[in-house]
Amino acid sequence: MVKHERTHLRNLLLTNARQEHLPRELGPIPRLMDLLVLINRAFKPRSALRTMAEIRANMTAGVQDLIDDHLEALRVKSPLELQVHAILVIRRDQELFTGNVMFADIPDESIQMPGPIELDVEIRDVQARFGLNPSPEVMLQLLESKIAPPQ
Known part of the structure; x- marks a missing residue:
């Protein structure tokens, strides 16, 4: 789940910056605030919240180490x-x-x-x-x- 979310965020961040699997016409790079709105809309909370156990099950030691280092x-x-x-x-x-x-x-x-x-x-x-x-x-x-x- 975390890997999917990370890939989805990466793809949103690269909006009009890079072509992915399907060739398409690239447009102008969006302004930062427009990009944040796009990301916010894409990551709206799902209808059901996940439990801590579900979240922990998807967190690998590598992910936790990266987050800890950044924090x-x-x-x-x-x-x-x-x-x-x-x-x-x-x-x-x-x-x-x-x-x-x-x-x-x-x-x-x-x-x-x-x-x-x-x-x-x-x-x-x-x-x-x-x-x-x-x-x-x-x-x-x-x-x-x-x-x-x-x-």
């Missing part, structure tokens, strides 16, 4: 680091995937996650503008301003 990496980051990283990812997404760009037209070197130096520079900028520990409200407003639909 541990997130646990050591400050809330400010996590929020600034999200802002950088959204900003990069908006720059690359405007809703009318074909995946093949985007240079490979442009597609990368924000690095530690970029993250540090952005954190310092946020701290210079809003103080060393910006309030959750300020960070929420900053994040919302980044995900607002383009005018």
